[in-house]
Amino acid sequence: MLKMATDKIETDEGPCCPICLEQFSIPRQLPCAHSFCEKCLQSHITTEYAKYENEKLTYIKCPVCRNSASPAIKDRPISEWTTLFPVNTVLQSILPAKSKVDRLCDARNSEGVHAPAEGYCVACKESMCIDCLKVHKKLKISKDHTIISVDELACNPRNVMKLANGFTCSEHHGEDIKYYCKDHSVPCCGTCFFDSHKICSKVIDLKKDLPALQRDSSLEEIIADMKKIEMHLKKFMEMNEACVNALEPQVERLTNQIREVRKKINSVLDELEKRVKTEGNRIYKEEVIRKQDENQQCLSILHSVRNSHYFLETVYKYGSNLQKFLMTETMMSQLYFYCNLVGEKYEKTNKLAVTVQFSPTIQSILSISLSELGKVVTTTSSNTLPLPCSQRPTKDCQLERVDVIDLKLPTVKGAQWYTGVTFLPGERVIIADYNNKQCILLSSSYQFITSHTLTGNPWNICVLDDQEVAVSLYNQCKIQILSVIGDVIRPVRTITTTYNCTGIATAGNGDMVVRGPCVNNKGQWILINMRGDVKCTHQYDIPFNEGYNYIAVNNMKTRVYVSVYGMNSLLCFDMDGRKLFTYSPDNLREPHGVAVDRYDNIYVLGNWSNNIHQLSPNGSVIQVVKTGVPKSPMAICIHQSKDILIITNRQDRTKLHIYQLK
Incomplete structure (x- = not known):
C-alpha cells in the first residue's frame, strides 16, 4: 500500500515548515507572512531560479500563496537571498527548546560573517553580537536604546511580542x-x-x-474558524488517502475480473478443443480406412495391368500372327477399361482438409483489437463539504461607479480603443490601445506616465509578476513580454505562436492561459509556459467561429473562465479542461471582459446587454448591475486588495469607468 503524507497531520509538536513538514529551523518570513525553514526557502529559491536560468530574476514566488516576494537587496547573489528575508522572531520564540537555534548578529550576517547574537536592540530592531553591542552603547545616538538579551527573547514570547509592536x-x-x-x-x-x-x-x-x-468576531470565534479549516484540510487529506486505499482492492478486483473472464473463455475453449479433437480423430480414422481400401483396389488393378503387359509381350514374342491380332484387340479393350477406371478414381478422390468453424461471437472477438476488447475506465465523484468558515457577504456588496476618466491623449493622431486593462502591483494601471498599437502606463490616480509602441495591435494584457506583463497581439500570432520598471516600459521578448491570440491571463508558476483560434466550430484555450511552449490544449463546442473573447483564471489557479459571445455564455473549466459550469442567462448578451475578485467572485461584462454580472465561485448569480454601466462594456480588471474595478467600453473608447465594491 502506498504511503501518503497523512501521517504528518496528527503531529502537534509546534509550528512546522510547509515545505519539509518538520519543525522550523530558522524560520524566514516572506512579505506575504508565510514562513519557511531557511534551508527549505533557499532550496525553493534555487529551484525557481533554475527554471529561468537565462533570465535575471528579481523575485520569487511564495511556495504557498504564489505571491511575489523580492529580497531587500535585489542585486545580491541568489545564494544570499534567503538571509535577506527576516527571521520570524515571533514564530521562533514559540518553537520547542530543542528546535531553537542561535540567533546571529544582523550586521555581521549581512557581511557574510556568522557571529552569534548576544542582544536585541528594541529601537533599531536588530540582533547584535557582543562587539556590535559595545559599539552601540558607546554611540551617542544609540546609547539609551533598550537592549534585551537573546536568551530572554528565546525563552519568552511575551518579550518578542512587545518588540514586534x-x-x-x-x-x-x-x-x-x-x-x-x-x-x-x-x-x-x-x-x-x-x-x-x-x-x-x-x-x-x-x-x-x-x-x-x-471587529465583532472574538478571538475564540477566529480560532474556532481556523480549527474548522484545519479540520477540513485533515478531512480532505483523509479522503484522499481513503480514495487511494480504496483503489487498491479495485485494481485487484479488475485483475480478478479479467482472470474470471479468461477462465470462462478457457473453459469453453477447452470443451471446444475436446470436441474438435474427437471429431477430428473420427474423420481421420474413417479417411484412413477409405484411402486404404482405394489403395488396395489400385494395387490389384496395377498388378492386372502388369500381368496384361507381360502376357502381351509373350504373345508377340512366341505366338502366331492370329494370336497377336486377337491379343492386341483384347488388350485394347482392357486399356480403355483401365484408363476409364483411373480417370474415375481421380474424379472421386479429393484432398480432405479439416478446419474449425467458429461461431460469429468468437470470430468477432478474434477480429477486434486489444483496445476494443476492453480497457480500464476511471470515474470521479466529488465530495462536497460546507465552507469551513464564513466569507464576506458578497450579496450585500454594492458596485458603485465613483469616477469616469477620459484618457484621450492629444499626442495620438489615430482614434484610441482600449481593449485590455490591468492593475500593476501597487495601484498603477497599464492599458492596451488596439488602434494605435501601444501600451499606456498610468499612475495610481490614472494620470498618463508613458506609452510604448508594440509590433502589432494589442488585444488583451495580463500581469506575469512584479516587473513583467504579457500582451496578446491580435492577428499577429504573437505574445509580447514587456518589463515595467519605474516609469519605463521596455520589450523583453516576443513569443511566436502557431495560432491567433486574443484573451490572455496568468496561470501561476510562470504559465499563461491564452484564448486560441476557433476552427470548425471548436473554440480552444491553451496553457503555455514563459517560452511559449504549449503544455496542453482544451477544446469546446461553439456555434460559429468568433474572435472577441476574453479569459480569466481564479486566484488559486485552478479554474479558467472563458467568455463566448457567440453563445451568450460564460464557460468555466478546471485546469484539466473539464467543463464545470456554463452561465448563459437571457440577460447576458455578447459577453466580453471577465475578471475575478479577491473572493473568487466572477465578473463578466455583457457587451450588447450593457450590464455587469457578478457570480459566486460556483456560478450562481449574486447580482446583475445595470445602473451606471457604460454602453458596450469591453474589458475589465480588478484591484485584488482594494476592490476597485476598471471597465473600458466600445462606445466611448477613450474612457475608463472606475467602480468601487462596497
Whole structure:
C-alpha cells in the first residue's frame, strides 16, 4: 500500500515548515507572512531560479500563496537571498527548546560573517553580537536604546511580542504599519498613505483610533474558524488517502475480473478443443480406412495391368500372327477399361482438409483489437463539504461607479480603443490601445506616465509578476513580454505562436492561459509556459467561429473562465479542461471582459446587454448591475486588495469607468 503524507497531520509538536513538514529551523518570513525553514526557502529559491536560468530574476514566488516576494537587496547573489528575508522572531520564540537555534548578529550576517547574537536592540530592531553591542552603547545616538538579551527573547514570547509592536509593510521594506484605510480595507505604512491613500475618506491612525477597527468576531470565534479549516484540510487529506486505499482492492478486483473472464473463455475453449479433437480423430480414422481400401483396389488393378503387359509381350514374342491380332484387340479393350477406371478414381478422390468453424461471437472477438476488447475506465465523484468558515457577504456588496476618466491623449493622431486593462502591483494601471498599437502606463490616480509602441495591435494584457506583463497581439500570432520598471516600459521578448491570440491571463508558476483560434466550430484555450511552449490544449463546442473573447483564471489557479459571445455564455473549466459550469442567462448578451475578485467572485461584462454580472465561485448569480454601466462594456480588471474595478467600453473608447465594491 502506498504511503501518503497523512501521517504528518496528527503531529502537534509546534509550528512546522510547509515545505519539509518538520519543525522550523530558522524560520524566514516572506512579505506575504508565510514562513519557511531557511534551508527549505533557499532550496525553493534555487529551484525557481533554475527554471529561468537565462533570465535575471528579481523575485520569487511564495511556495504557498504564489505571491511575489523580492529580497531587500535585489542585486545580491541568489545564494544570499534567503538571509535577506527576516527571521520570524515571533514564530521562533514559540518553537520547542530543542528546535531553537542561535540567533546571529544582523550586521555581521549581512557581511557574510556568522557571529552569534548576544542582544536585541528594541529601537533599531536588530540582533547584535557582543562587539556590535559595545559599539552601540558607546554611540551617542544609540546609547539609551533598550537592549534585551537573546536568551530572554528565546525563552519568552511575551518579550518578542512587545518588540514586534506592530507589523512591517510588505510593499515598503522595513516600514511599520501605521494606518488602516477602511475605503480599501488595507493596512498601510506612511509611504503607502502619502502615495495612495491621502485622499481616502476613512483612514484610521492605528495608534489613536484602534478601537474603531475592533471587529465583532472574538478571538475564540477566529480560532474556532481556523480549527474548522484545519479540520477540513485533515478531512480532505483523509479522503484522499481513503480514495487511494480504496483503489487498491479495485485494481485487484479488475485483475480478478479479467482472470474470471479468461477462465470462462478457457473453459469453453477447452470443451471446444475436446470436441474438435474427437471429431477430428473420427474423420481421420474413417479417411484412413477409405484411402486404404482405394489403395488396395489400385494395387490389384496395377498388378492386372502388369500381368496384361507381360502376357502381351509373350504373345508377340512366341505366338502366331492370329494370336497377336486377337491379343492386341483384347488388350485394347482392357486399356480403355483401365484408363476409364483411373480417370474415375481421380474424379472421386479429393484432398480432405479439416478446419474449425467458429461461431460469429468468437470470430468477432478474434477480429477486434486489444483496445476494443476492453480497457480500464476511471470515474470521479466529488465530495462536497460546507465552507469551513464564513466569507464576506458578497450579496450585500454594492458596485458603485465613483469616477469616469477620459484618457484621450492629444499626442495620438489615430482614434484610441482600449481593449485590455490591468492593475500593476501597487495601484498603477497599464492599458492596451488596439488602434494605435501601444501600451499606456498610468499612475495610481490614472494620470498618463508613458506609452510604448508594440509590433502589432494589442488585444488583451495580463500581469506575469512584479516587473513583467504579457500582451496578446491580435492577428499577429504573437505574445509580447514587456518589463515595467519605474516609469519605463521596455520589450523583453516576443513569443511566436502557431495560432491567433486574443484573451490572455496568468496561470501561476510562470504559465499563461491564452484564448486560441476557433476552427470548425471548436473554440480552444491553451496553457503555455514563459517560452511559449504549449503544455496542453482544451477544446469546446461553439456555434460559429468568433474572435472577441476574453479569459480569466481564479486566484488559486485552478479554474479558467472563458467568455463566448457567440453563445451568450460564460464557460468555466478546471485546469484539466473539464467543463464545470456554463452561465448563459437571457440577460447576458455578447459577453466580453471577465475578471475575478479577491473572493473568487466572477465578473463578466455583457457587451450588447450593457450590464455587469457578478457570480459566486460556483456560478450562481449574486447580482446583475445595470445602473451606471457604460454602453458596450469591453474589458475589465480588478484591484485584488482594494476592490476597485476598471471597465473600458466600445462606445466611448477613450474612457475608463472606475467602480468601487462596497
